[in-house]
Each structure stands twice: as C-alpha cells, then as structure tokens.
Amino acid sequence: MSEAHLTMGAHSAPPMEARPFVMPSKKFAMWLFIMSDVMTFAACMVAYGFLRNATPEWPRPFHSVTSVGVMTLIMLTSSLTMLMALGAAKVTDKARAFRWMMFTAAGGVLFTLLHIRDWMGMMDQGVSLLKNPWGPAAFGAAFYSITGFSLAHISIGTIALIVVAIRYQGGRYNADDVELFNIFWQFIGLVWLFIVPLVYLMNLAR
Amino acid sequence: MTTAGASGMKKYVAVYVALLVITALQFVIGYQNAEGSQLVVRFATFAVIETILVLLFFMNLGTETPGFIKFFVYFMAFVLATINYGWTDSFRLLLFRLTGYMPS
Numbered sequence: 001m002s003e004a005h006l007t008m009g010a011h012s013a014p015p016m017e018a019r020p021f022v023m024p025s026k027k028f029a030m031w032l033f034i035m036s037d038v039m040t041f042a043a044c045m046v047a048y049g050f051l052r053n054a055t056p057e058w059p060r061p062f063h064s065v066t067s068v069g070v071m072t073l074i075m076l077t078s079s080l081t082m083l084m085a086l087g088a089a090k091v092t093d094k095a096r097a098f099r100w101m102m103f104t105a106a107g108g109v110l111f112t113l114l115h116i117r118d119w120m121g122m123m124d125q126g127v128s129l130l131k132n133p134w135g136p137a138a139f140g141a142a143f144y145s146i147t148g149f150s151l152a153h154i155s156i157g158t159i160a161l162i163v164v165a166i167r168y169q170g171g172r173y174n175a176d177d178v179e180l181f182n183i184f185w186q187f188i189g190l191v192w193l194f195i196v197p198l199v200y201l202m203n204l205a206r
Numbered sequence: 207m208t209t210a211g212a213s214g215m216k217k218y219v220a221v222y223v224a225l226l227v228i229t230a231l232q233f234v235i236g237y238q239n240a241e242g243s244q245l246v247v248r249f250a251t252f253a254v255i256e257t258i259l260v261l262l263f264f265m266n267l268g269t270e271t272p273g274f275i276k277f278f279v280y281f282m283a284f285v286l287a288t289i290n291y292g293w294t295d296s297f298r299l300l301l302f303r304l305t306g307y308m309p310s
Contacts, residue, residue: 021277189260190264
C-alpha cells in the first residue's frame with residue numbers, strides 16, 4: 001500500500017468513539033480487577049452466611065477478639081500510611097513516599113503474623129478443614145477459606161507493595177503506579193472490615 | 207507539603223478516625239447480647255457506611271468521571287443483590303433441619 005493510500009485512509013477513517021471513563025488503561029484494569037475480586041469475596045461471604053444460617057448449632061468459639069481488634073487497627077492504620085505514601089508520591093517526594101510504603105508493608109507483615117498466630121490457636125483447639133471440637137464440620141472449612149482468602153490477598157499484597165516501593169524509588173514506577181496499588185490496598189482493608197463482624201463478632205461465645 | 211496536600215491529609219486522617227470509631231462501635235455491639243437478626247442489621251449498616259467512606263475518600267472513587275462512578279455502582283449493586291439472592295434459601299434448609307423434614 002502506498003504512502004498516499006495510508007494518508008487517505010487515516011483521513012477517511014471514522015472518528016473514534018470518545019473514551020467513556022477517561023482514565024489510564026492500567027487504572028481501569030485495576031478497577032475491573034477490584035470488581036471481580038468483590039464478586040469472589042462476596043461469593044465466599046454469601047456461602048459462609050448460607051452455611052451459618054442453615055446450621056442451628058453453629059459454633060461460637062471466640063471468647064475474646066482482642067487479637068482481631070489489634071489486627072483491625074493495624075489494617076486501618078496501614079490504609080492511612082498508604083495514603084500518606086500516595087500523597088508524598090504525588091508531590092514527587094520519593095524518600096517520604098518510600099518510607100510510608102515501608103511503614104504500610106510493615107503493617108502488612110505484622111497483620112500476616114498475627115493472622116497466622118490466630119490460625120495456629122484455632123488449629124491447637126482442633127479446628128481443621130474437615131472437623132472441629134464443637135460439631136458442624138463446615139465451620140472449619142468456612143472459617144479457613146474466608147480468612148485464608150483474605151490472608152492470601154494481604155500477604156501477597158505486602159510482597160507486591162515492597163516491589164512497587166523499590167521500583168518507585170528506583171525510578172521505574174511513578175505516582176500513578178503508587179495510586180494503583182493504593183486502590184488495591186484500600187480494597188483489602190475494606191474486605192477485612194466485612195470479615196471481622198461476619199466471622200468473629202457474630203460468633204462470640206455467650 | 208503544599209496547602210492542598212496538607213488539607214488532603216487532614217481529610218484522610220478525619221476519615222481514618224471515623225472508621226476507627228465505627229469499628230469500635232461494631233466491637234461494642236458484638237459483645238452485647240443482641241438477637242442474630244438485629245446484629246446482622248447493625249453490622250450491615252456500619253459496613254455500608256464504612257464502604258462508602260473508603261470508596262469515596264481512600265480509593266478516591268469520587269474523583270473519577272460520573273460515567274465510571276455510575277458504571278461501578280450499578281454493576282456492583284446488581285452483582286451483590288443477585289449473589290445474595292441465593293443466601294435466603296438457607297432458611298429452607300434450616301427449617302428442614304429443625305423439623306426433621308426431608309423431602310423425597
């Protein structure tokens with residue numbers, strides 16, 4: 001095809017449809033990922049709610065939720081430190097943004113360790129995927145699957161955050177990438193705020 | 207930090223404190239001997255408030271275009287409403303278990 005044809009083709013091409021959401025492709029992809037993750041978490045929680053409601057003798061094993069309270073405080077605080085990192089990244093204060101991202105990652109690590117400690121406590125009481133000392137076998141499977149899915153997001157997210165922070169400091173990533181990660185981190189923090197009442201607070205021992 | 211940046215941080219801290227207070231209230235409610243359905247309603251109300259705060263201020267959804275906000279809200283509302291439709295069937299199962307009735 002000659003150059004003249006290409007030029008004519010370009011001029012005669014119909015005008016492109018206006019971009020409906022006017023946002024960078026990576027950000028749109030992140031929002032789509034969040035939406036799909038909402039569906040997955042919602043399916044887990046609905047399944048948990050279904051099992052719990054349909055089981056008259058559902059166990060209420062939690063005597064104290066102090067550890068869960070501390071974990072929630074850590075998660076909420078890490079959401080704030082992530083926003084501090086984003087604020088610093090937007091004014092291209094790299095050192096401060098990196099520091100705040102490292103604080104957020106430290107929160108993620110601490111949360112993960114406390115969560116594993118919580119799981120170990122449950123395992124010590126004899127709760128496994130297939131049985132538990134209180135009766136309905138579905139309790140263990142439901143508990144581990146819903147909290148495990150959240151734990152997987154937070155622990156893998158923490159590793160991803162460290163990668164983002166290092167790449168941001170090295171100049172490979174910019175404030176837009178920090179913003180993308182902020183959306184993800186805030187989302188997993190929000191999911192935890194749903195898990196706490198559903199899994200822990202509604203099953204306090206009475 | 208610029209004035210705009212500082213006011214943005216103040217907003218984030220205010221939302222953070224609001225989230226802490228709401229979460230603390232949830233823990234207080236959890237320790238009360240409320241009936242199951244009352245607990246669900248209270249926790250769901252608080253969860254909705256927390257979701258709105260996080261989406262608007264922490265995830266900055268409010269700064270996106272109205273078209274995207276509508277797309278996100280309508281899509282999520284539809285998905286969450288339809289996914290919760292199946293949950294209601296657990297009452298049927300509960301009735302079977304409580305009464306010992308087993309359909310053939």
